[in-house]
Amino acid sequence: MAINETSPGAQAPGTSNASGYGTVDGELLDVLSQIVGADNLSTGDAVREQHGRDESYHPSVPPDAVVFCTSTDQVSAVVRACADRAVPVVPFGTGTSLEGHVAALAGGVCVDVSRMDKIIQVNAEDMDVTVQAGVRRKALNEYLRDTGLFFPIDPGADASIGGMTATRASGTNAVRYGTMRENVLSLTVVMADGRVIRTARRARKSSAGYDLTRLFVGSEGTLGVITEVTVKLYGIPEAILSAVCPFPDLESAVNTTILTIQSGIPVARIELLDEAQLDAVNKYSGLDCALTPTLFFEFHGSDAGVHEQVENVKAIAQEFGADDFQWATKPEDRNKLWQARHDAYYAAIALRPGCRGIATDVCVPISRLAECILETRKDIDASGLCAPIVGHVGDGNFHVIFVVDPDDAEELKKAEEVNERMVLRAIAMEGTCTGEHGIGYGKMDFLTAEHGDAIAAMRAVKLALDPQNTMNPGKVIRV
Amino acid sequence: MQTTFSLAQMADPHIEQANDILRKCVHCGFCTATCPTFVLLGNELDSPRGRIYLIKGLLEQDAAPSDEHVTHIDRCLTCLSCTTTCPSGVDYMHLIDDARAKIERDYTRPLTDRLFRTMLTMVLPYPGRFRLALLGAWLAKPFAKVLPGPLGAMLGLAPKRLHRPSAVDNPQVFKAEGAMKKRVALMTGCAQKVLNPAINEATVRLLTRHGCEVVVADGQGCCGALVHHMGKEDQSHAQAAANIAAWEAAEATHGQIDAIVINASGCGTTVKDYGWMFRRDPAMADRAAAISAKTKDVTEVMSDLGLTAVANGDDKPTVVYHSACSMQHGQKLTSPPKTLLAQAGFEVREPIEGHLCCGSAGTYNIMQPEISARLKERKAKNLRATEAQVMATGNIGCMMQLQDAVGMPVVHTVELLDWATGGPKPAGLD
Numbered sequence: 001m002a003i004n005e006t007s008p009g010a011q012a013p014g015t016s017n018a019s020g021y022g023t024v025d026g027e028l029l030d031v032l033s034q035i036v037g038a039d040n041l042s043t044g045d046a047v048r049e050q051h052g053r054d055e056s057y058h059p060s061v062p063p064d065a066v067v068f069c070t071s072t073d074q075v076s077a078v079v080r081a082c083a084d085r086a087v088p089v090v091p092f093g094t095g096t097s098l099e100g101h102v103a104a105l106a107g108g109v110c111v112d113v114s115r116m117d118k119i120i121q122v123n124a125e126d127m128d129v130t131v132q133a134g135v136r137r138k139a140l141n142e143y144l145r146d147t148g149l150f151f152p153i154d155p156g157a158d159a160s161i162g163g164m165t166a167t168r169a170s171g172t173n174a175v176r177y178g179t180m181r182e183n184v185l186s187l188t189v190v191m192a193d194g195r196v197i198r199t200a201r202r203a204r205k206s207s208a209g210y211d212l213t214r215l216f217v218g219s220e221g222t223l224g225v226i227t228e229v230t231v232k233l234y235g236i237p238e239a240i241l242s243a244v245c246p247f248p249d250l251e252s253a254v255n256t257t258i259l260t261i262q263s264g265i266p267v268a269r270i271e272l273l274d275e276a277q278l279d280a281v282n283k284y285s286g287l288d289c290a291l292t293p294t295l296f297f298e299f300h301g302s303d304a305g306v307h308e309q310v311e312n313v314k315a316i317a318q319e320f321g322a323d324d325f326q327w328a329t330k331p332e333d334r335n336k337l338w339q340a341r342h343d344a345y346y347a348a349i350a351l352r353p354g355c356r357g358i359a360t361d362v363c364v365p366i367s368r369l370a371e372c373i374l375e376t377r378k379d380i381d382a383s384g385l386c387a388p389i390v391g392h393v394g395d396g397n398f399h400v401i402f403v404v405d406p407d408d409a410e411e412l413k414k415a416e417e418v419n420e421r422m423v424l425r426a427i428a429m430e431g432t433c434t435g436e437h438g439i440g441y442g443k444m445d446f447l448t449a450e451h452g453d454a455i456a457a458m459r460a461v462k463l464a465l466d467p468q469n470t471m472n473p474g475k476v477i478r479v
Numbered sequence: 480m481q482t483t484f485s486l487a488q489m490a491d492p493h494i495e496q497a498n499d500i501l502r503k504c505v506h507c508g509f510c511t512a513t514c515p516t517f518v519l520l521g522n523e524l525d526s527p528r529g530r531i532y533l534i535k536g537l538l539e540q541d542a543a544p545s546d547e548h549v550t551h552i553d554r555c556l557t558c559l560s561c562t563t564t565c566p567s568g569v570d571y572m573h574l575i576d577d578a579r580a581k582i583e584r585d586y587t588r589p590l591t592d593r594l595f596r597t598m599l600t601m602v603l604p605y606p607g608r609f610r611l612a613l614l615g616a617w618l619a620k621p622f623a624k625v626l627p628g629p630l631g632a633m634l635g636l637a638p639k640r641l642h643r644p645s646a647v648d649n650p651q652v653f654k655a656e657g658a659m660k661k662r663v664a665l666m667t668g669c670a671q672k673v674l675n676p677a678i679n680e681a682t683v684r685l686l687t688r689h690g691c692e693v694v695v696a697d698g699q700g701c702c703g704a705l706v707h708h709m710g711k712e713d714q715s716h717a718q719a720a721a722n723i724a725a726w727e728a729a730e731a732t733h734g735q736i737d738a739i740v741i742n743a744s745g746c747g748t749t750v751k752d753y754g755w756m757f758r759r760d761p762a763m764a765d766r767a768a769a770i771s772a773k774t775k776d777v778t779e780v781m782s783d784l785g786l787t788a789v790a791n792g793d794d795k796p797t798v799v800y801h802s803a804c805s806m807q808h809g810q811k812l813t814s815p816p817k818t819l820l821a822q823a824g825f826e827v828r829e830p831i832e833g834h835l836c837c838g839s840a841g842t843y844n845i846m847q848p849e850i851s852a853r854l855k856e857r858k859a860k861n862l863r864a865t866e867a868q869v870m871a872t873g874n875i876g877c878m879m880q881l882q883d884a885v886g887m888p889v890v891h892t893v894e895l896l897d898w899a900t901g902g903p904k905p906a907g908l909d
Contacts, residue, residue, distance in 0.1 A: 044547060046533060050523050055506065096508075115521060158512075284566055343566060346505040350567050354481055354502035406481050 021106055021470070022085035024064035032067050032109065035077045040068040040115075051092050051102060051110040055157065055345075057356040057406060058100035058442060063090055063110035070115050072188055072196055072227040079225060080194025082109050088470050089192075091221040093134060093163030096155075098359045099440025101167065101220055105474035111225055113162055119143050120228065128185055128202060130230040133162025149233040152177035155436070156342045162226045167438040168218030172341060175261070175394030176268040176300065177234060179436065184217050188228035192466040202230060215461070220438050221472035223465045237268075237300035241310060242328040242337055245317055246294045250274060250377060252320035253293040254370040257393040259316045261366050265309050269298035270394035271341055274377070277348065277388035277401075284347030285340035295393075296341055298334070344390045348401040352386060355403050360419055362426035363397035363435030372429055373398055376422045383418050385411070397435035424449065439476045447477065480504040480531070483539055492759060493577055494538060500574045501535050503567050504528070510561035510571075515836045515854055516554050524551045527561035527571055534578045544586040552578050554850065556843050557708055558804035558836035559748075563811070572809075573755065576707070583710030595629060596709055599842055604669045604701030604718065606644070613637055613673065632848035636879060638674055645676035650697035652733060653687050660690035660784060661737040664726050666750065669701040671743050671875040677906060678875065681897040682742045682777055688900055689784045693740075694733050698725035702741075704749040708841050719753050720763065723770050739770060742777045742893055744874040745841060748809030750774045776806065777893055778815040778873065786822050788900050796908065798825045798895065799867035801858075801881070803874035804836045816873055816892045823899035830861040839880035851880075859884035869908060871895055 022028075033041050042048070043065045053060035069075045082089045088108025095102055104110060116132035117139065123129065124147045131140060138158045140151050153164060154171035163169075165187065170179035177183070186200040189212075199212040216223060247253035257270055273281060275291045282289055297313065299306045314325060328334045340347075349357045364372045373389065380387045380400065391398025400422065402415040423433045423446050433446035448455055458477050463469070469479045482501050488494045510527035511517045517526035524533065530551055537548050544552075555575055562571050588596070602608045616637035623634035648667045663686060667679050686693050699722050707715035730736045741747040754768035800817050807813050820827045838844055838854030862870055862885045870889045872878060882889040894905040 046524055046529070046536070046547060047522075050529065050532065094508075157507075343507070346507045346566065349505040350503070353499075356481055407483075 019106055020086070021108065021473075022082075022087045024087055024107065024109060028081060028085055028087060028109075029065060031081045032065065032078060035081065036067050036069060036074055040070075042066045042068075048110075051090075051095065051112065052104050054095050054097040054100060054102050054440075055357075056098045056100060056440075056442065057358050057404070058103060058440075061100075061103035061105055063104035064107045066092075066110045066112055068112045068115050072190065075111055075113065075190045075225050075227050076194050076196050078109065078111055079190050079192070083193050083468065083470060086468050086470060088473050089221075089225065090472050091162070091166065091225045093160030093166075094136065094157065096157035096159045097163065097167060097440060098437045099434075099442035101438060101440040101472070101475060103441065103474075105441060108470070108473075113225070113227065114160065116162075116227065122147060123202070124149060124233075126202060127233045127235070128230055129233055130186075130228060131161050133160060133165075133225075133227050133229060135161050137161060137164065144233065147233075148236055150236050151183075151231060151233055153180055153183060153231075154342065156345050161229050161231065165217055165226050165229050166220050168436065170392070170395070170397075170436040172269045172271055172298075172338065172392055174392060174397075174436075175270055176266060180217055180231075181214065183232045184213055184229060185232060186230040187213055187216050187226055189216055189224040189226055191224045192468065192471045196227075218438065220440065220475050222462060222476050223471060225471075237302075239299075239301060239303045239306040240268075240329075240334065241299045241306050242269075242334045243297045243299075243310075244289060244294060244326045244328075244337065245297065245322050246290045246292045246324055247317075247320065247322045248292065250293045251370060251374060252322065253295050254373050254393060256295065256313075256317050256320045256322065258366055258369055259319075260313055261394055263312065263316065265312050266301070267297060267309065267313065267394060268300040269296065269338075270392075271296040272373075272389070272391045272393040272398065273341070273344070274389040276386070277344060277390045280347040280351050280388055281340050281344060284350050285336070285343055287337070287340050296337060298338070341390075344388075345399075345401060348388050348390075348403055351388075352403050352405070354405070356406050358402040358404060358415055358419065359437065360400045360402070360422065361397060361435045361437045362423055362431055362433060363395060364426050364429045364431030366394075366396045368429040368431065369393060369396045369398075372422075372426055372431070375425060376400060376418075379418050379421055383414050385415055385418060387415070387418070392435070395435065396431065441475050444476070444478065480506060480535065482535065488539075488541065497534070497538050497574055497577055500570045501531065504531055504569045505567050507566070509564050509566065513560045513564045513834055515556060515558060515560065515838075516850060518835065519850060519853055520554075525554055527555075527565075530555060530575065530578075531569070531571070534574055537578060537581065544582045548578075549582055549586055549588075552582060554847060556804070556836050556838070556840040558840060559808035560804060560834050560836065563808045563834065572752075576710075579708065579710035580712050581710070583712075599845070600706045600709065600711060600714065603705055603842070606669055606673050609670060609673050610641065610644075613641055617641065628848060629845050632851070633845045636844060638879070642673070642676050645672065645680055647680045647683050648672045648676065648695065650695050652695070653683050653693040655690045655692045656687050657690055659692050661780070662692040662694065662734060663738045663740045663780065664694045664696050664729055664736050666699060666702065666722070666739060666741045666746060667695055668741075668743055668746055668875075674875060674879060675891070678742055678891045678893065681891065681894045681902060681905070682740070684902045685781070685893050685897040685900065686740065686777070688897075688902075689781065689787060691780070691784070692733075694729050694736065696725040696729035698728065702746040702749045704745055705841060707749065716756060719749075719756055719767070722750070723753065723763070723766055726770060727766065737773065738780055739774045740777050740780055741774060742873065742891065743876075744776060744803045744806035744810060744812075745876055747774065747776050748805040751810060776810060776812055776815070776873065778819055779812065781819055781896065782815045786819060786896065786900060789823055790899060790901055792824070792899075795824050795826075795899070796868035797828060797866075798869055798871050799828045799830060799862050799865040799887075800892070801830065801837070801862060801870055801872040801877060802833055803872055803877045804840070806873050807834070816871075819896055820871065820892065823896050825895060825899070828865040828867050830858070830865055832857070832861050837877050837880050839874075839876035841876060844880055855880055855884055859886075863887075869895075
């Protein structure tokens with residue numbers, strides 16, 4: 001896919017800016033320095049470079065300055081200072097996004113919230129927790145360890161809760177526990193003009209007015225900076241059982257998934273890895289799985305409940321010719337298995353040293369999943385590309401990771417073509433171009449293909465909340 | 480990781496090697512969480528991934544290193560915790576070696592810094608000079624608190640008393656007790672034998688008691704790590720070559736040597752790397768590789784031999800074992816020392832955050848006193864929390880770093896093993 005928008009790129013501080021934005025000049029830097037302290041403001045090349053890049057193949061587009069904030073008040077003051085000068089603001093959590101979300105396409109100030117890493121309040125009785133935006137998901141679960149509760153959303157990267165909220169992230173547990181959409185109760189947000197709002201209370205449900213929480217979940221920093229997040233927690237299940245089950249072919253694995261979901265079996269995780277991905281995972285994470293399409297399962301519940309789920313899934317898998325379940329009950333074995341799954345993206349890139357990954361994440365209604373995956377696999381095989389498939393198939397969501405040589409224009413083009421066909425296929429099946437990674441600036445054309453006229457409504461929302469278009473400009477929709 | 484070296488650059492074997500290492504990195508960032516400087520400072524550039532990016536830029540642009548490059552690369556402890564964490568097998572150690580060598584070649588440090596570094600390289604590896612320097616340091620120690628930066632840090636580290644040279648460290652052969660099972664060469668080291676000669680003495684007793692003939696080769700000296708980590712490649716290679724020649728000569732005189740035994744894990748990491756250091760030198764490559772192949776930490780050799788004649792005694796203190804970074808990350812030896820201590824009848828405890836460096840890291844505690852002090856305090860707190868009665872470790876640097884901070888005696892693992900199998904009680908445990 002061609003990205004039509006050309007990026008203005010970063011401006012050196014103090015130079016004029018043709019795009020109508022204010023510049024990051026000495027005066028603004030002084031103001032920022034007073035807000036966060038000189039040590040927490042950087043204009044060095046390496047820091048800017050790092051903050052303009054995420055984990056994707058998109059090139060780094062550095063901001064003019066990076067501020068490291070430690071409180072909502074600081075973020076508010078920084079955003080206000082930028083708004084007064086019409087300077088773009090790009091929020092940054094851990095930089096593990098996959099569609100160039102953090103690239104400072106119009107320069108400006110990057111607001112790094114990674115040092116906002118405090119757990120503000122655990123309400124164990126209500127099963128929720130309020131954290132600062134920079135808390136990482138693994139750190140949160142480590143902190144919660146003693147409470148018997150856990151936070152289930154688990155994207156591959158050890159991302160920040162703020163970033164996960166901003167991209168509406170999910171992970172392997174989503175089939176049972178939902179995505180960030182279902183699990184955020186309330187947010188503290190710094191608006192484009194620097195005002196601070198709280199979008200909801202802690203009540204589990206509410207009919208009080210417009211659902212601003214859901215508006216900011218998935219807003220990718222284009223409407224404001226998320227500084228605090230209240231999320232739902234869940235009790236750590238009494239019994240957890242994981243299993244690996246190899247299948248004779250891709251179709252039988254996917255059909256097993258579809259039938260499992262349609263039967264209403266409450267699996268906690270059901271993940272597909274194709275041969276190529278298993279090869280990568282075996283090498284990278286030291287597993288020794290057979291090289292054939294395989295499902296990773298996890299079951300949560302009481303002993304009896306888990307047993308029942310297992311029997312039902314085994315019966316379904318047998319129908320499709322698979323009966324070689326290997327079980328992992330010990331926590332260390334389960335952790336190894338799921339860590340390997342989480343590292344699938346890195347494992348894929350490691351197949352070809354020096355290459356970069358284009359991670360895709362179409363999602364279709366579950367009944368269309370087999371069709372969508374099989375046609376895509378055929379297309380990849382015909383193209384000769386290195387592109388393993390791994391997916392949260394229980395949700396109808398799967399990833400093709402194109403492992404490409406960034407210097408090989410022809411290969412890149414081929415990958416873009418296969419990708420475009422796959423996305424259009426998913427949209428034609430009433431699916432979406434992105435199940436969990438978001439739009440960033442890498443998928444903006446697909447967003448138009450998917451939403452059509454609804455884009456105009458999105459634009460109206462954006463301009464109402466950010467009239468100067470200073471919040472992460474150039475992402476999600478064109479203004 | 481994508482790299483953009485030109486064909487001309489790739490013709491340089493150093494660049495070709497760096498390119499191979501860089502391309503293995505998938506920038507996942509798992510290394511950052513286990514990097515001591517990132518844990519303390521929270522700056523990406525003070526993490527392995529940040530340094531890898533810096534080094535990539537430095538090598539690709541082929542420009543002189545900037546102050547920023549030098550600051551962040553200097554802050555690396557070379558603890559190699561990142562290489563234990565990295566699932567992609569990025570060879571960070573040899574990458575940063577190259578970066579340090581480039582800085583040494585192409586960057587001019589401030590004069591005082593240069594003089595200070597030169598002084599360290601001229602003193603520390605040479606026991607005679609080091610002993611004299613310690614005498615001077617002892618006299619100047621009262622001024623340690625008022626002297627700035629590294630100089631004060633160095634004086635602060637000087638031991639309270641000087642030991643006499645030990646006769647054990649002279650070139651000679653110690654016969655095995657009973658039938659000889661192995662003939663080994665003991666690397667007697669440089670700074671260690673000045674700071675704590677009891678370690679080599681205990682090592683010789685332990686090894687001979689377990690059937691080793693121990694050769695102390697003539698002509699061996701510093702392993703070369705100290706200058707190597709300052710990027711001074713010519714000197715480090717010269718020191719390494721001298722050691723290789725010394726052990727070869729010892730073998731020619733005394734017969735086949737089964738192992739080069741090292742009781743300072745920092746040196747062990749370096750000697751095990753001699754094969755790599757000389758891999759492009761046709762005259763030395765095979766010889767160096769042969770030496771590296773038979774280099775063993777003393778606990779590896781003892782694990783092979785098995786502890787015998789463990790004396791029973793109910794007064795054995797509880798031991799907290801501190802694994803030196805060069806032991807656990809450099810040599811990837813985690814269980815042998817603990818297993819041996821347990822077999823010797825000690826209750827062995829381990830501190831939390833065992834993977835984090837204590838801040839000693841060769842001359843790091845002299846060159847980067849602030850970061851080093853914070854790591855030392857953190858490590859000491861975790862060690863004290865185990866409520867053990869004695870701390871054991873396998874590296875002299877950690878011993879010197881922690882001895883005044885942990886509030887309990889600090890001994891070398893071999894001293895405890897020696898004691899438990901019939902040797903004297905280590906000094907400080909009375």
